Amino acid sequence: MPALPGFTDNPFQTRSDLVRASAALLNPLEQYKSPQKAFIKLSTDTAAGFDEISAQLEGFARPLWAIASLLAPESSADGLGLDVDSWVCGLQAGTDPTSSEYWGDLGDFDQRMVEMESIAYALLMAPATFLSGMDAVARENLERWLRQINGRKMPQNNWRWFRVLVNLALGSQEEEVVVQDLKMLDSFDLGEGWSSDGLWGSERKQADYYSGSFAIQFARMLYVRFMEDRGLASDDRSRVERYKLEARQFASGFWRYFDVDGSAIPYGRSLTYRFAFAAFWSAVAIAGVQLDEPLKNIGVVKGLILRHLRWWRKQPGIFNSDGTINIGYAYPNMFLSENYNSPQSVYWCLKSFTILCLPESHPFWTSKELPHPLAARPLRAQPSLDEVKLLWPPRHILCGGRSHHFLLSSGQGTTKTHRAREAKYGKMAYSSFFGFSVPSGALLEQMAPDSTLTVSLDDGEAWIVRANPFNVRSLQIPILTSDAAAGMGTVARTVPALVSTWRPKKSVEFEVRTTLIPALELWSGWHFRIHKVRWSPAAIEPGPIRLVDAGFAASGVARTGLLCTERELRKLLDQDAVVVEAWGKDEQSCLILSDGSASGVVDLQRDLMFAPRSGGGRLATQSPALLLQADANTNLIRQRTLIPALQHTLVAESESKSAAEMWLATGIFAVSKTSGIDVKEIRELWLKRPKIQVNANPGEEDEIRIVLH
Incomplete structure (x- = not known):
């Protein structure tokens, strides 16, 4: 596969490097936008097990992880050349029931619930950008479409976090449905900061990157970030502090899944999300959680993220000839995919780019990148x-x-x-x-x-x-x-x-x-x-x-x-x-x-x-x-x-x-x-x-x- 300028030649050392990588990843999507910008459909034309409307909604929603981060109040998208109006227009058209590009009403166990998470993130991280240009009708449409998630059945797994974050974006986190969702999500705890993707039992025993970095631990850190922005009642404070403690506990072992060269040990499902492996480290940084040794210095966390991206830049096989990301791992591979992987699904990898919401002056960017905790070991060949x-x-x-x-x-x-x-x-x-x-x-x-x-x-x-x-x-x-x-x-x-x-x-x-x-x-x-x-x-x-x-x-x-x-x-x-x-x-x-x-x-x-x-x-x-x-x-x-x-x-x-x-x-x-x-x-x-x-x-x-x- 061809190299992707801006990504495969990227040194991944500074914030501007990640901005440049974002442009390289996002620009190829422009040619596949629908007329009203609410859908993106890549040309590979493979199918997921859910409907095509939801699949093309994925194409719109998942890039928002990077876009909204770049549009955060203290952030900067300089050098990206981002067409902000395109994404605002798409959000309005997709939630307008009179539009030909309406994303549709939700059913039970609906894939569109998943995509609501990144939309909620955009509204929480960059509300002025996405809401200031909307009139009262557009805002009402958006709120009505999001609120549907409260009246539908959902799987008893990581999806419950999507509903929690949607309600947080709507300013209604005290609703009883959220209280019950948080109670259920907390029941997934396994100890030592780990969470399974659903209740650990005979039907599933899963504690992998999905629960560890793609969804549950990642969403917890977003909850910490946005709840602390609003001021906390005593019950909320208790939960936020517990999530911080459990993040420290989880991090104390999770760093071991990353090699000194930045590669991670592939394990579990949804591996086509690739560099979303590092999303937990980005979420910890933007939540401002102070980790324990050997991760206490933020330069160690910085190194874990940047080395991981450097490893992926050496894998040009992840790109199609048009610059879009393909389904696979180090090369296109449908054998490893899940039934829920559409061509657009892969852009969940941009969860790791949420680190871009931190401005250039933040200690994450000004601190020196430090090596992997095991990199300084003596040159012996096997673990002590x-x-x-x-x-x-x-x-x-x-x-x-x-x-x-x-x-x-x-x-x-x-x-x-x-x-x-x-x-x-x-x-x-x-x-x-x-x-x-x-x-x-x-x-x-x-x-x-x-x-x-x-x-x-x-x-x-x-x-x-x-x-x-x-x-x-x-x-x-x-x-x-x-x-x-x-x-x-x-x-x-x-x-x-x-x-x-x-x-x-x-x-x-x-x-x-x-x-x-x-x-x-x-x-x-x-x-x-x-x-x-x-x-x-x-x-x-x-x-x-x-x-x-x-x-x-x-x-x-x-x-x-x-x-x-x-x-x-x-x-x-x-x-x-x-x-x-x-x-x-x-x-x-x-x-x-x-x-x-x-x-x-x-x-x-x-x-x-x-x-x-x-x-x-x-x-x-x-x-x-x-x-x-x-x-x-x-x-x-x-x-x-x-x-x-x-x-x-x-x-x-x-x-x-x-x-x-x-x-x-x-x-x-x-x-x-x-x-x-x-x-x-x-x-x-x-x-x-x-x-x-x-x-x-x-x-x-x-x-x-x-x-x-």
Whole structure:
């Protein structure tokens, strides 16, 4: 895709840089405005699940996040060349029931409720611009159209914030409907400042960027900003102060989702909103919330926003040839989209540009940009204890080492009909460099099952991917010296781990209990998965069972443009070349070297120390290493990928009718290009692996330990 001047060449250092980027993003929309300016319809012509009127309303409303910020009283739109009258005219025409471009009356669960949020923001942030030119009839039309949101049914999720902000813009925040909405929204709290997108329960367990930065936490900060502008009653003051406290708590962990180069770990739904990842940081700044260390200096927050935008400027594939933004992540990709994504939906990314409401003289702009909190760490390759952090509300372990920035995940999921929901919530690991993959079909290569478990209960005819694990808990895994493992020493340290259980089918007696263990600097580039597999042979026919445990999807393309080819793994490791672009496998492992990075898996099951008896099950495969050539365009960041994996074939002992049991252990290896680690060091790290010790205690808690050797 072509570069977009003003964005892809933007240094993103000053306020004027962001103004210039806004112009680059907004100007291509002008050609697609309707005659009365109330609609914008891009030329890509794909459809969302809701009506076309709402889709084209999105095109009008979502740019208002940047436009209204630039028109704030103390702000400045100098250099933007903004046609303000166009947006004012569109607002009047869209809310005028006699206009041919009327946006229509609201129904229950109506998409237009979502677009009311940005319109409410415009009225709150720049009322003089949007209201001063309206006569009494136009104002009455606008107010009548907005007030419809109070009489309609809404989902019990982040949408309730849209109604709260609309009523705030209308000056009627004391209405009973708002009181009930705020009560419901507060019930979504998970602790530590986190909120789920709806009540956490069997139908949904979602705590991602949508609740964290796109909607709930973002809207809370807008509420703080605009409520404090008006003066507060005691009850309002109490809520505002609580939201500030929870923002500080949330921020104390949320910064870990951002790598030192500005990239964020993609996870969850609505990833086509792209740099809306940083919207929470913008909202915190405009709300004037003082964060705690290591974010206490506003220059740290400034750096998180600007580095994130710099990362996105390096992704020209996000733009269509006409300069508009496409649906996708690092390139156009409908596989990852949701049913609610119209071509215009993507402009929710402009929530991050709300920072433009702060004038040039504000401390955010005058302060020095400071580096990422982990950027000053010593140049070691893997996280120390301070760089591995368990965040319990989202059920994530954040790993921020130099070799690779990623998270381990267990416990989220949803029964809602979001496309690729299993890929967006059910994988065991997510990476800022490798991204993750979404399915394009039902075959194994089409499922592109990176960083997850996939099971076939019918010997490969149909595959089921990991989703909605249960019995989720955290624990501390001890790391022992070899003397301690023999009972003669002490525990060197511990590392947090996540444990969860998954059943591919509720009606079939087959389950996998997985323990996810991050590594420290002791085993740079690694994390480990220990699976306890239990099944009833009598309940599974015709058998055998296949289980695929996969690593991160790596680029399958060499610098020449040709696909990476296979080489003997031994020769792949013995080469002296500075750059190696190939893949190889042996009996126990598979490794991909490409794009200056490495991704591999190793079967550690044979090396399990004091491994328990199989309990009536055995492995039929002698060489489990597998290389999956994923379908093109399944990965979010790279169009052509290879996935290293292990495939185990599980069978019950002959004539056994009792429950069968197997222990499997997988080492996952990954080093990103951004780490700066060269091929020679990658080879050394690949060969440095621990021993895993499992003590199975029938009827009691199993013990898993890592042994230094």
